[in-house]
Amino acid sequence: MEPEDPRDRGLELIGSPNTERALRRLVRRCGGPEGLAVCYEAGPCGYAPHRLLSEMGVACDVIAPSLTPRQRAQAELVPAEVLARAWRTQVRLNARHRSLTARGKRSTVAKVAVARELTGFIWAAMTQQPLREEVAAS
DSSP states (O other): OOOOOGGGGOOOOOOOOSSHHEEEEEEEHTTTTTTTTEEEOSOOOHHHHHHHHHHOOOOOEEOOOOHHHHHHHHHSSSSSHHHHHHHHHHHHHHHHHHHHHHOHHHOOHHHHHHHHHHHHHHHHHHTTOOOOHHHHHH
């Protein structure tokens, strides 16, 4: 069975140099940041593209590079529930950091607040506390 072509679902695969000018031009070419969602594979270019695209108002996700066979085997041992909970936490903490810095908090203050919240998440995960959504639903 052939893999599905993402262009069949309205997605476009675009490569771009890792320069600010090239990324800004690419966003303009795609019609601006409104409604634009991008992802790129984490690699040697670091998180500079993510920071720039986020500052421009583009929804941007960084995806992991291809896993090695050993990493893939280890990842399969982690239950999907745990992975989903960790992903939701990562998204929430990222949004928290952005909102704090957008309100004028210093980056170091925002990082400490996020670190404290992460500590609470780790404690809750280790003691198998229910999620806030689960508590609110019951």
